[in-house]
Amino acid sequence: MGTLPVVTGRDEFHALVVRTDYRDDQARQDVVAALREPWGDRQYEAQVHFINDPAWAAATVDEVLTAVSGDEEPSVVFIADRVSMQAEYHPLLAVTTLTREDCVDGEDYEQLIEFGREFRATPPQRSTRSTQT
Numbered sequence: 001m002g003t004l005p006v007v008t009g010r011d012e013f014h015a016l017v018v019r020t021d022y023r024d025d026q027a028r029q030d031v032v033a034a035l036r037e038p039w040g041d042r043q044y045e046a047q048v049h050f051i052n053d054p055a056w057a058a059a060t061v062d063e064v065l066t067a068v069s070g071d072e073e074p075s076v077v078f079i080a081d082r083v084s085m086q087a088e089y090h091p092l093l094a095v096t097t098l099t100r101e102d103c104v105d106g107e108d109y110e111q112l113i114e115f116g117r118e119f120r121a122t123p124p125q126r127s128t129r130s131t132q133t
Contacts, residue, residue, distance in 0.1 A: 004056060004067035010049040016068065017092065018051045019080040020059045027085040028052065034090060034123035061095055061118065073097050078121070091120035 010016060017035060019028060035048045056064070061079065068077055078092040095118040103109040 004059060004063060005053060007049075007051065007068055010074075011047065012074075014047040014049040015076075015078060016049050016051070016074045017078040017080055018056055018059070018064050018068075019053075020056050020064070021080065021082040021085045022054055022057045023082070024085050027090070028080070031080050031084065031090045031092075031123065037124045039124045061093070065095065065097055068097065083120070089122040091122045094119055094121045 007016065015035075017031075019031075022028075032050060035050065036046050038045055059067070064077060064079060068074065075097055077095050077097060079095060080090075081093055084090050084092050096113060098109065098112055100106060100109045103112060
């Protein structure tokens with residue numbers, strides 16, 4: 001794969017979601033709608049920067065991490081990959097951008113990635129939120 005585009009216009013506090021699967025546009029619309037849902041007991045507004053550029057199609061986790069590395073890189077990147085697009089609740093792949101060099105020492109790094117470098121996380125779902133009357 002060639003060089004991926006530089007991520008621009010992202011507020012440092014917005015979650016970064018990179019789409020790498022472009023086979024199902026309806027699934028993308030569903031993921032974006034779920035990500036825009038307010039969350040938490042106080043219904044906080046979602047703050048998401050969604051990359052929807054076919055140049056990222058089929059990018060690997062390592063390619064995405066390399067492309068987003070920089071002075072203001074996020075501590076985690078969410079990837080909307082094939083699994084995200086096919087699964088019922090659209091679980092995004094959450095990947096830490098931390099490296100050993102970012103940490104005080106190897107022990108600090110191991111503690112921070114104790115549960116692994118990546119895991120799946122689902123966006124809020126309307127059907128799973130409780131409603132108050």
